[in-house]
Amino acid sequence: MDLELLVGIFPQVLLDGILLGFMYALIALGYTMVYGVLEFINFAHSEIFIVGAFVGVEILLGLKSAGVLDSVPWVLVLLLILVAGMLASGVLAVSVERIAYRPLRHAPRLIPLISAIGVSFFLQDAIRLFESIWRNAFNLVYPTLDVLNHRYDLTATVDVPLKSLVVIVAALLMLWGLWALVNRTKIGTAIRAVAEDQAAASLMGINVNRIISLTFLIGGAMGGAAGVLFGVQYGLINPYTGFIPGLKAFTAAVLGGIGNIPGAMVGGLVLGLLEAFAASYLSLLTGGAFGAEYKDIFAFSALILILIFRPKGLLGEVVRERA
Amino acid sequence: MVVLALDGLEVYYGEIHALKRVALEVQSGEIVALLGNNGAGKTTTLKTISGLLAPRQGTVSFETRPLTGVPPHEVVARGIAHVPEGRRIFNRLTVRENLLMGAYLRRDAGIADDLERVFALFPRLQERITQVAGTLSGGEQQMLAIGRALMARPRLLLLDEPSMGLAPVLVEQIFATIAEVNRQGTTILLVEQNAAMALSIAHRGYVLETGTVVLSGTAAALGENAEVRRAYLGE
Ligand SMILES: Nc1ncnc2c1ncn2[C@@H]1O[C@H](COP(=O)(O)OP(=O)(O)OP(=O)(O)O)[C@@H](O)[C@H]1O
Ligand SMILES: [Mg+2]
Numbered sequence: 001m002d003l004e005l006l007v008g009i010f011p012q013v014l015l016d017g018i019l020l021g022f023m024y025a026l027i028a029l030g031y032t033m034v035y036g037v038l039e040f041i042n043f044a045h046s047e048i049f050i051v052g053a054f055v056g057v058e059i060l061l062g063l064k065s066a067g068v069l070d071s072v073p074w075v076l077v078l079l080l081i082l083v084a085g086m087l088a089s090g091v092l093a094v095s096v097e098r099i100a101y102r103p104l105r106h107a108p109r110l111i112p113l114i115s116a117i118g119v120s121f122f123l124q125d126a127i128r129l130f131e132s133i134w135r136n137a138f139n140l141v142y143p144t145l146d147v148l149n150h151r152y153d154l155t156a157t158v159d160v161p162l163k164s165l166v167v168i169v170a171a172l173l174m175l176w177g178l179w180a181l182v183n184r185t186k187i188g189t190a191i192r193a194v195a196e197d198q199a200a201a202s203l204m205g206i207n208v209n210r211i212i213s214l215t216f217l218i219g220g221a222m223g224g225a226a227g228v229l230f231g232v233q234y235g236l237i238n239p240y241t242g243f244i245p246g247l248k249a250f251t252a253a254v255l256g257g258i259g260n261i262p263g264a265m266v267g268g269l270v271l272g273l274l275e276a277f278a279a280s281y282l283s284l285l286t287g288g289a290f291g292a293e294y295k296d297i298f299a300f301s302a303l304i305l306i307l308i309f310r311p312k313g314l315l316g317e318v319v320r321e322r323a
Numbered sequence: 324m325v326v327l328a329l330d331g332l333e334v335y336y337g338e339i340h341a342l343k344r345v346a347l348e349v350q351s352g353e354i355v356a357l358l359g360n361n362g363a364g365k366t367t368t369l370k371t372i373s374g375l376l377a378p379r380q381g382t383v384s385f386e387t388r389p390l391t392g393v394p395p396h397e398v399v400a401r402g403i404a405h406v407p408e409g410r411r412i413f414n415r416l417t418v419r420e421n422l423l424m425g426a427y428l429r430r431d432a433g434i435a436d437d438l439e440r441v442f443a444l445f446p447r448l449q450e451r452i453t454q455v456a457g458t459l460s461g462g463e464q465q466m467l468a469i470g471r472a473l474m475a476r477p478r479l480l481l482l483d484e485p486s487m488g489l490a491p492v493l494v495e496q497i498f499a500t501i502a503e504v505n506r507q508g509t510t511i512l513l514v515e516q517n518a519a520m521a522l523s524i525a526h527r528g529y530v531l532e533t534g535t536v537v538l539s540g541t542a543a544a545l546g547e548n549a550e551v552r553r554a555y556l557g558e
Contacts (some may be wrong), residue, residue: 189420190427193413199375200411205399205428205475 006284011158013280014273019164019233021272022171026226027249028256028264029178030093030219036195036259037215040101040109043116046246047123048093048220052085052227053237054127059084060143061135074147078166078232085228086221092123093220094213102209120243128239139238142231167229174225175265178218182261191215195259248275255303257316266314270306274299324351326510327372327479332381334364334371341367343534345381349479354502354511356521356542358555359531365514366408368531369481372512373405374398385479400428404477408484408514410468414457418448421456421467425474434474441470444500462493469497473504480504483514498524518555522546530555 063069104112148163182188193201194211256267278295327349334342370376374395383390442449445466486494515521530538552558
């Protein structure tokens with residue numbers, strides 16, 4: 001075993017893990033916030049996430065074909081696609097709740113879950129249909145902004161592209177903003193009150209349906225932001241790209257303690273790091289017996305172990321004390 | 324002046340007929356006690372007033388305007404606060420956050436003054452202002468539930484069994500506070516199984532039996548009624 005190599009790649013792997021972790025964390029927030037107020041898994045969230053990525057790529061391609069992509073400052077371009085992606089995914093999430101979940105609010109638990117799976121398939125194929133008519137394409141590639149690929153040397157062996165820094169900074173800002181909103185504002189307190197006891201919250205004068213819509217809006221917007229950042233970071237998307245990261249983000253939410261907002265962040269980071277380290281080190285440490293393709297098996301085995309010892313997740317608590 | 328009037332209420336849970344032709348009135352400035360055994364329909368009556376339940380027939384009106392079919396969050400805006408059965412404070416919010424949720428709809432500058440007023444009534448709450456509500460004792464939780472409702476500045480306060488699960492000393496204290504809140508100008512509809520305590524502070528009362536009002540009168544008259552003494556005062 002080459003110890004020098006193991007140590008040498010460590011910072012790069014750590015960086016990859018953090019990047020992936022923030023991505024999962026942002027997506028996981030959508031699952032966890034909705035679960036917090038409704039005790040319901042919004043399986044369509046993976047598509048709400050990828051819609052953000054599609055809105056981003058469409059704007060970039062539009063700017064490119066108009067020939068202005070390189071003349072607009074890159075910070076503005078990024079802000080534009082982030083805000084647009086967040087808006088689109090947020091509004092989509094609110095509409096999905098309104099149309100497909102709210103009428104089933106008092107139905108047995110499995111019914112809205114099935115509705116969510118249906119919405120998930122519907123959105124995948126709707127995106128596919130739209131893109132095949134509009135661009136006659138299945139895979140779309142994010143146009144590169146040259147500045148974003150500029151690499152900064154951290155050490156002799158590690159360098160980091162600007163886009164990764166952008167992703168980390170944007171994710172941190174959004175996680176902080178959400179934390180402050182939920183814990184430091186009146187409307188955030190109302191969200192927590194509705195999560196705990198809807199009837200009691202309504203007796204305070206809180207319009208419960210409006211708070212539920214707001215929860216979908218925020219969770220969807222975070223997912224949309226994650227979609228845009230995903231596109232910027234990894235480049236290639238198709239209508240089914242959202243599914244796997246969505247599933248992993250859901251796992252991250254459970255790992256952190258579903259319904260718990262800081263838990264989603266912690267769970268996302270832990271899963272991202274596990275995956276990155278497994279991808280880089282498994283083959284090195286096992287002399288090639290297990291390649292990088294076993295990363296998911298490794299990451300999920302670790303998850304199962306954690307959940308055996310902490311069934312409510314790392315920061316888990318009982319989501320609702322009474323009905 | 325009549326502030327709250329219920330008339331001909333028929334309320335169902337699915338097939339279960341919980342309230343039958345219930346009618347009652349509360350005058351401005353009164354404490355009215357609503358008595359009855361387990362399952363008589365007391366909680367159902369309060370929930371129908373605050374909009375958590377919709378009557379199949381009958382009307383609720385408050386200060387001359389109809390209240391039937393108004394959703395709970397708008398009932399609060401009309402000036403009615405409901406302290407529900409079992410307190411239902413927000414366990415994971417702090418004492419302060421619970422109280423501020425009580426004032427959720429208010430935009431006026433008087434919120435800080437009303438916090439002080441609640442702390443004057445319940446000094447214990449002030450000592451625990453940053454504590455998470457789920458860690459309060461049962462008595463403190465009841466104080467918080469009442470304080471939270473007062474933060475809405477209600478003209479009518481609905482109280483569902485404020486004495487439930489409390490030690491006798493604390494019951495005395497809570498009832499003294501309820502009487503004090505009433506003296507400060509809030510009209511009160513009080514649901515209680517502890518009939519003796521309720522009648523000691525109420526002006527008038529109604530007795531519910533299996534969803535029907537069977538008796539009503541002044542607190543003094545009810546306290547002397549042989550049927551009430553046998554069934555609710557344990558004689
Ligand atoms: N959610 C519900 N579903 C079905 N039936 C209910 C429900 N809530 C109450 N009931 C029934 O309605 C009737 C009246 O109940 P309610 O809770 O109003 O009684 P109560 O007078 O408040 O009793 P307690 O003193 O025990 O609180 C009871 O027969 C009860 O079983
Ligand atoms: Mg009751």
